[in-house]
Amino acid sequence: MYPFKLHFNPKNLHLNHTIKFLILITLISILLLSIVSYHFSLKESFQEKASSVKNDYVKNVLENYAIKNLKSFSYNICGYSVEQKPIYYCKIGNGKENIFIIGGLHGDEPKGTYACLEFIETLLKNNSLTEKYTFTIIPLCNPDGAQNYKRRNSNNIDLNRDFYKISQPETKAIINLFQKHKPIILIDVHESLGSMPLIIYANNSKSLNLATYISLQSNIPAILAANVGQSANYAEKENIYGIILELPCLSWKYGNGTIIIWNIICYFNMYLLQKF
Numbered sequence: 001m002y003p004f005k006l007h008f009n010p011k012n013l014h015l016n017h018t019i020k021f022l023i024l025i026t027l028i029s030i031l032l033l034s035i036v037s038y039h040f041s042l043k044e045s046f047q048e049k050a051s052s053v054k055n056d057y058v059k060n061v062l063e064n065y066a067i068k069n070l071k072s073f074s075y076n077i078c079g080y081s082v083e084q085k086p087i088y089y090c091k092i093g094n095g096k097e098n099i100f101i102i103g104g105l106h107g108d109e110p111k112g113t114y115a116c117l118e119f120i121e122t123l124l125k126n127n128s129l130t131e132k133y134t135f136t137i138i139p140l141c142n143p144d145g146a147q148n149y150k151r152r153n154s155n156n157i158d159l160n161r162d163f164y165k166i167s168q169p170e171t172k173a174i175i176n177l178f179q180k181h182k183p184i185i186l187i188d189v190h191e192s193l194g195s196m197p198l199i200i201y202a203n204n205s206k207s208l209n210l211a212t213y214i215s216l217q218s219n220i221p222a223i224l225a226a227n228v229g230q231s232a233n234y235a236e237k238e239n240i241y242g243i244i245l246e247l248p249c250l251s252w253k254y255g256n257g258t259i260i261i262w263n264i265i266c267y268f269n270m271y272l273l274q275k276f
């Protein structure tokens with residue numbers, strides 16, 4: 001009964017365990033490698049998408065939205081950069097109150113611009129917010145910086161430190177458009193090194209209360225804006241709600257950040273409903 005004996009040979013049993021163990025290790029390694037390579041390919045695809053967000057891309061996307069949504073959407077030019085690149089903005093919605101959103105103040109933070117463009121698409125597909133509010137959105141405020149993947153504009157000025165002086169053509173274009181629409185909130189979308197989003201709020205009681213509310217609802221940390229001439233400082237001066245939103249550069253798990261903007265506006269809407 002040789003086969004029977006072989007079956008119960010302790011040596012053979014040991015070999016079976018070793019083989020099983022090796023197979024298990026191989027399978028786990030294959031699984032881990034697949035997960036890691038999938039994550040990296042996702043991250044690369046977001047970075048690739050984000051790095052292609054330059055002024056011509058913005059224009060093409062807005063043009064495309066305008067062709068598809070003739071009545072509910074319009075886009076135009078609100079000014080020109082130092083290098084005479086047009087600064088595009090768009091309007092969506094029929095609401096009495098205006099929500100003003102800007103992105104791409106820093107040319108090396110494409111995620112903010114990309115999130116703004118995709119947020120516009122979300123607004124066009126879902127009218128739950130656009131019936132109540134009119135959105136004015138500048139997806140790329142610093143087209144020269146974006147062209148060269150540089151934080152500052154072509155005069156080497158950090159545009160998010162120019163909201164006291166308003167010395168640059170880009171900040172002038174933003175402020176002119178802002179003053180035309182008299183928004184109730186300014187949201188300035190940036191991108192930061194990190195894995196969590198961050199809310200930076202204007203130094204007025206309105207923004208403090210709003211940021212506290214959103215932070216509690218969303219678990220996004222909130223900090224006070226430094227007094228250095230940022231967009232939030234301008235909102236503070238105008239006594240409206242003001243928020244700088246930092247989208248985490250390493251957060252492929254948040255996608256490109258559009259959902260974070262959407263949630264913040266929904267929380268803002270809830271906050272106003274609760275307040276009045």
Ligand SMILES: [Zn+2]
Nearest residue numbers: 106109190191
């Ligand atoms: Zn920034």
